[in-house]
Amino acid sequence: MPEKMGRIIVTGACGQIGTELVPELRRRYGQENVLATDIRGPTEPLAGSGPFALVDVTDRAGLARLIERHKIDTVYHLAAILSARGEREPERAWEVNVEGLRKILELAREHGLRLFWPSSIAIFGPATPKENVPQETVLCPTTIYGITKVAGELLCDYYFHRFGFDVRGLRYPGIISSEAPPGGGTTDYAVEIFHAAVREGRYTCFLREDTVLPMMFMPDAIRAAIELMEAPLARLKHHANFNVAAMSFSPAELAAEIRRHIPEFVCDFEPDARQAIADSWPRTIDDTAAREEWGWRPRYDLKSMVAAMLTRLSERYARSSAAQEHQQPRGS
Numbered sequence: 001m002p003e004k005m006g007r008i009i010v011t012g013a014c015g016q017i018g019t020e021l022v023p024e025l026r027r028r029y030g031q032e033n034v035l036a037t038d039i040r041g042p043t044e045p046l047a048g049s050g051p052f053a054l055v056d057v058t059d060r061a062g063l064a065r066l067i068e069r070h071k072i073d074t075v076y077h078l079a080a081i082l083s084a085r086g087e088r089e090p091e092r093a094w095e096v097n098v099e100g101l102r103k104i105l106e107l108a109r110e111h112g113l114r115l116f117w118p119s120s121i122a123i124f125g126p127a128t129p130k131e132n133v134p135q136e137t138v139l140c141p142t143t144i145y146g147i148t149k150v151a152g153e154l155l156c157d158y159y160f161h162r163f164g165f166d167v168r169g170l171r172y173p174g175i176i177s178s179e180a181p182p183g184g185g186t187t188d189y190a191v192e193i194f195h196a197a198v199r200e201g202r203y204t205c206f207l208r209e210d211t212v213l214p215m216m217f218m219p220d221a222i223r224a225a226i227e228l229m230e231a232p233l234a235r236l237k238h239h240a241n242f243n244v245a246a247m248s249f250s251p252a253e254l255a256a257e258i259r260r261h262i263p264e265f266v267c268d269f270e271p272d273a274r275q276a277i278a279d280s281w282p283r284t285i286d287d288t289a290a291r292e293e294w295g296w297r298p299r300y301d302l303k304s305m306v307a308a309m310l311t312r313l314s315e316r317y318a319r320s321s322a323a324q325e326h327q328q329p330r331g332s
């Protein structure tokens with residue numbers, strides 16, 4: 001029997017993933033059954049499309065009030081400080097990513113909630129194999145973000161084994177999406193490049209051209225979260241740490257694929273501090289456990305993702321320039 005979702009709270013709902021996860025959860029489980037929350041106010045498409053509350057995930061009492069008032073039974077806990085921002089604010093990264101998660105876990109234990117929590121490929125480090133990283137491997141991250149994600153995986157597994165409640169998670173690769181901008185990670189170039197290609201025909205990439213990293217298109221990322229949460233618990237041998245893979249490519253390969261659609265597109269490379277973070281991460285991931293335990297299969301590869309991204313962004317920019325023209329005062 002697949003697991004059932006009742007009333008859901010999403011933390012960090014205004015971020016890159018939440019902006020697309022919340023509408024899909026509302027479509028599947030009912031608009032009023034999905035409470036979106038964040039430390040900042042909602043923008044489109046979350047504004048006015050269902051319940052929203054401002055809350056800081058380190059505020060346990062505030063979260064408890066929302067959980068009780070909205071009779072929540074499931075949490076999608078997305079609030080976090082990502083890799084590049086984490087290096088600028090390490091203390092804040094620990095506070096939000098570890099202390100915030102620990103408070104959510106305690107609330108989940110007290111209120112009998114199910115929990116989805118995303119880990120990341122940032123848990124891997126220089127001593128992890130670069131190719132086809134197995135499910136069980138060396139976790140030795142060099143960023144504070146990676147360290148908080150390792151701590152998070154261990155905490156989630158501890159709560160599962162110690163208290164027996166249902167917590168699930170996966171190690172997302174870099175996520176590519178057309179809606180909300182990414183929140184300060186090392187794979188952000190793979191989103192920025194599309195906006196620059198469509199608007200200016202030119203992009204300067206902050207990673208070296210041959211830096212291969214694992215990536216995933218947002219529709220696959222959303223489906224992975226929902227399919228993992230709906231999988232029968234009895235089928236899962238792992239819980240909060242599934243490797244998931246979809247595609248791996250370098251900035252040069254991505255630029256070449258974009259050039260097949262926009263031949264005049266030019267990409268330059270000026271690596272910055274994020275290069276060292278990218279160099280510590282693996283190139284490809286073995287996701288056999290996710291495939292076997294809950295049937296994970298990606299639908300998008302590099303080619304189909306690039307085509308979909310360019311279509312979505314071209315339409316979006318055409319719509320916004322048409323709207324601007326419409327607002328211009330007409331001459332007589």
Ligand SMILES: NC(=O)c1ccc[n+]([C@@H]2O[C@H](COP(=O)([O-])OP(=O)(O)OC[C@H]3O[C@@H](n4cnc5c(N)ncnc54)[C@H](O)[C@@H]3O)[C@@H](O)[C@H]2O)c1
Pocket residue numbers: 011012013014015016017018037038039040055056057058077078079080081082096100118119120121171172173174175176181182183184185187
């Ligand atoms: N986007 C990716 O490429 C990627 C890859 C791997 C894992 N992840 C994980 O997925 C989750 C969501 O990532 P995202 O890309 O949407 O991140 P994001 O940075 O775009 O969004 C995070 C959201 O959390 C909110 N937030 C920050 N601190 C908060 C606090 N104290 N209280 C409440 N909200 C707070 C921010 O306002 C933001 O809207 C994170 O756990 C992240 O580590 C993302």
